[in-house]
Amino acid sequence: xxxxxxxxxxxxxxxxxxxxxxxxxxxxxxxxxxxxxxxxxxxxxxxxxxxxxxxxxxxxxxxxxxxxxxxxxxxxxxxxxxxxxxxxxxxxxxxxxxxxxxxxxxxxxxxxxxxxxxxxxxxxxxxxxxxxxxxxxxxxxxxxxxxxxxxxxxxxxxxxxxxxxxxxxxxxxxx
Numbered sequence: 127x128x129x130x131x132x133x134x135x136x137x138x139x140x141x142x143x144x145x146x147x148x149x150x151x152x153x154x155x156x157x158x159x160x161x162x163x164x165x166x167x168x169x170x171x172x173x174x175x176x177x178x179x180x181x182x183x184x185x186x187x188x189x190x191x192x193x194x195x196x197x198x199x200x201x202x203x204x205x206x207x208x209x210x211x212x213x214x215x216x217x218x219x220x221x222x223x224x225x226x227x228x229x230x231x232x233x234x235x236x237x238x239x240x241x242x243x244x245x246x247x248x249x250x251x252x253x254x255x256x257x258x259x260x261x262x263x264x265x266x267x268x269x270x271x272x273x274x275x276x277x278x279x280x281x282x283x284x285x286x287x288x289x290x291x292x293x294x295x296x297x298x299x300x301x
Contacts, residue, residue, distance in 0.1 A: 178211045183245040186237045194233045
């Protein structure tokens with residue numbers, strides 16, 4: 127029968143929970159988010175798009191045909207703010223609004239071919255950064271990263287993934 131680990135040995139596995147490690151992780155997340163936004167900023171500027179438009183495009187690329195109310199809920203923005211953003215995307219012919227089949231009052235949002243192309247160009251930058259980081263870290267680290275990110279999500283955000291059918295797909299692909 128194996129001996130139980132000593133308290134010191136057991137605690138060694140939890141060094142990642144120390145304050146300085148957690149603050150370092152917070153700094154890494156902040157800087158990574160800032161750098162990812164900066165990586166696409168010049169492309170957004172060239173296309174005359176802002177971050178709000180990009181965020182809507184990301185959501186619709188993630189889940190085409192989403193109702194306006196769901197996009198508003200996911201982004202956590204006011205109806206007025208989202209309305210302006212949707213209008214701007216529609217004017218650029220990046221967005222198409224269709225009536226719901228069962229409920230004609232419902233407005234479903236889709237990226238047009240031009241919107242899909244613009245979002246794909248922006249995602250190509252993000253994809254390249256992720257691929258480089260994933261290659262450098264290796265499969266086990268990528269799997270752990272996915273678990274950590276899922277663990278950080280609120281119940282609301284988890285429901286977004288679950289409702290859009292992306293949680294299982296992400297787990298199947300190592301994320």
